[in-house]
Amino acid sequence: MSILEFSFLAAVLTATAPVVPAALGGLICQAAGVFNIALEGQLLWGAFTAVVCGHLTGSAWAGVLGAVLATVLYAGLLSLASVTFRADPIVVAVGTNLLALGLTAFLMRRIWGSGGTYSSPDLAGLPTLAELGLDVPVLGPQSPLVPLAAALVVAAAWWLARTRSGLRVRGVGGHREAAEALGLRAGAYRHGVTLAAGALCGLGGAQLALGNVTLFSEGMSAGRGWIAVVAVMLGGARPYRVLLACLLFGVAEAVGFRLQGAGLPQQAADAAPYVITLLALVLVAAAARRRPKETTT
Template structure:
């Protein structure tokens, strides 16, 4: 297996992109001091709404925009509960994850008239970059959202380091009381990042349902939102480190697909990315414990 083969690298990008987009949402929440584990449900909700809007309008781009808006509204549940009413964000996030799983299965039967998987020749998928005129190796076979995801990693990193609002957000996450004493609207910033994370998860869901494939299947997020949470835990508040953690998942998934071709059972191949991600998290935890503690 040649890991530098164009088709393998393309498979890595395809697998990585939804996770990167969701993880960027988790990262900006983490910077603001909000541990967001609602990414799984929001990603699934984004995939479902992208397919619904694409089905109703015949436009993949309407699916992308619709997924971002509707998932942002869905994220408002977490924002209002955890920021305004000070509910436990972990409990609320688990609830929204379970709600998304059940609600998408229910609405799928109401809208499409069947459960399981919805796929139709009339369902509009995202065009590739080659179809839009950017016919280059590896990237040419990808949707524009793949390129956008990597651009956003750089943009978020620049924003957090170089802009006033980014620096204020970091200050809120590091010391909420001091930030509030300086007159910063802590609640407003936190509402903003939780809603922005919802929009990013909607974008991730649109890529998953209309870019990676052109269909919706019940539970198709398949743990990618949880992998995004792990990527944030591994990468901290550094976007490039979060990207590397997501690429680890993408490489593992691409390898799993290749191994299926040589006879590895599908279940083993499908579990490989999650096993490797979990192993990386364990190693990171062990390494963190071995670092010498700072003397206060």
């Protein structure tokens, strides 16, 4: 089978779709000078609340909305602690990641009476583009949140480069003291991007739980939030580069599934996207270290 088959491309999009919104959240935080590593916990919380709201309402779209709103509130913990009270954002982010892991497992048992995985025929998943009448061979099996994620990349690039608020966010991140001297409220902008990142992670979590599959499983974010952090590190403050880094993860995961089908052990196939992503990070860091030496010769 050729890796350029539509099924392979669809698998790449499926793997990439939950990561892209979370990575965009990390990108806008970085632009404002906030290194946000809470994406993993927020993505997991978004997936959980999407399933809970979808279960309670019977509507997948209500699940998406509930995930976005609930994850904004959850991101408020990081915003309040790190921006208002000036706590170490790394420590707070690690705490919220661990809290999401434990809280979702606890609430699963309280709501559904058991842990592990919740799946029900009554839980509605997001419709595919093909079901909505948009019969595109590659995009057909995907939910509408997949093209929305691509549109968000374009919107983020335009916002950061062309709008007054986006330029101010970059100013706060690059030169906070100078921005405050000009009258900008750095704290307000950092609160805003941290909460916006929560909304984007909620969207990614909803895609993961109601778009890629229709269930919730303990720890189902499975490192995707950390992949999003790495994508931000690889792409810097450039949305299109961050998208390419996310696609690298998607390609690696799709190849891993193909190799698993060819007889590769499941553990090796599952590790493939993380190994490739870390390798890319090492290569980029090595290239960055060589640049100063090249300019001095």
